[in-house]
Amino acid sequence: MCEKMINLHESIGDLKSLVMLDLYGTQIEELPDSICRLSSLKYLILGPGSSLENLPKSIGDLKSLVDLDLHRTQIEELPERIRRLSSLGKLILNGCVSLRKLSKLPSTLTHLKVESCISLQKLPSLSSLKNLRELNLSNCKMLEEIQGLEATKSLVEFSLYDCDTIETLPEVPLTLTSLKIESCFSLQKLPYFSGLKNLRDLVLSDRDKLEEIRGLEATISLEEFSLYDCDTIETLPELSSTLTSLKIKSCFSLQKLPDFSVLKNLRELFLSDCDKLEEIRGLEGTESLEKFGMYHCKTITDTPRKRLGQGKLLVDLFSGSYSLNLNDGIYKGLILCLVFELDINEQGRRRNTGKDIIYIHHFKGFDWFGFPLKGIDAIEEISVQGRDCDVKFWKLLPENTETDQRMVADFF
Incomplete structure (x- = not known):
């Protein structure tokens, strides 16, 4: 590791067969323009740890570049020509705390990770990203909206964490198999789930203003559903018979669950800190249940002089x-x-x-x-x-x- 390296010589551009350039742990402040002559370069790793603030304007000339990692650099913005990276599949911007805006991104992107970019206020429209399969937006405290999400026709995994200022989401693409929305405290309304026929994994948490989940009963492939810290939810809609795992924690207003007798594939059920939950119906009809945990659900268990039970233990x-x-x-x-x-x-x-x-x-x-x-x-x-x-x-x-x-x- 070259921890004290602060620049690269212009001659780096003469390495025509170079496939990977890894500057992890260096103190690079600037890249020479000659780097854009590396016609075979596929992997460019510039973080974490470098002091790099800008990319060369001609970065778009790297036609073979597949993977660009700017993790924890001091990048403030991406040049306009980045959209000309005609082979770029993965872009990692995690921890770019100085990043203020993103230019239009190349349509070839399949993975986009934007985490802890605390100065980022706006994303470009995602509608042109027809090949995008994974989108991770996390801890972008100033990000206000996500445009064009419904047009990402190949998206299968979407995670949204700790984006406090986002109030609404557009409709999500029907191709999704995994959707995780956590700690987005200003988000008042979720998209309608009924069209998500491929959704297998759903996580919703820390949603103080969420009062209903619409269309959940039509998610015919859903296998795992986790609901945490959604204080205002009082009831859940009917659940898909494909469900294998259900975890509900700290939903203090939740009073009623759907009838479980249709959940023939349910293998694990965990309920915790649901103080107002009154009953669990149809549990005897779950033919595959292997794990059942219930903790601090006081309305169910806190009944004086209750006589219950039968069995051989x-x-x-x-x-x-x-x-x-x-x-x-x-x-x-x-x-x-x-x-x-x-x-x-x-x-x-x-x-x-x-x-x-x-x-x-x-x-x-x-x-x-x-x-x-x-x-x-x-x-x-x-x-x-x-x-x-x-x-x-x-x-x-x-x-x-x-x-x-x-x-x-x-x-x-």
């Missing part, structure tokens, strides 16, 4: 936690008795509420806090955990004789 005495490992072959029948003690936190101190949840397993099937789950041989572990809930005591009793019923009564 074996307590893991040596795990150091209140985990219950299923073993369907050791006993013909079991009665599991659990008492949960509920606390509240007041000024840093925990106080007992005087409310307990009594949980009893003693009949066929399996039921966890009111959610019947079929196919118990597919469930390996149930974990009981929470900041405001302790297991007060528990006991495991064999279910065979009339004496067992008196044992349960004695337990309480």
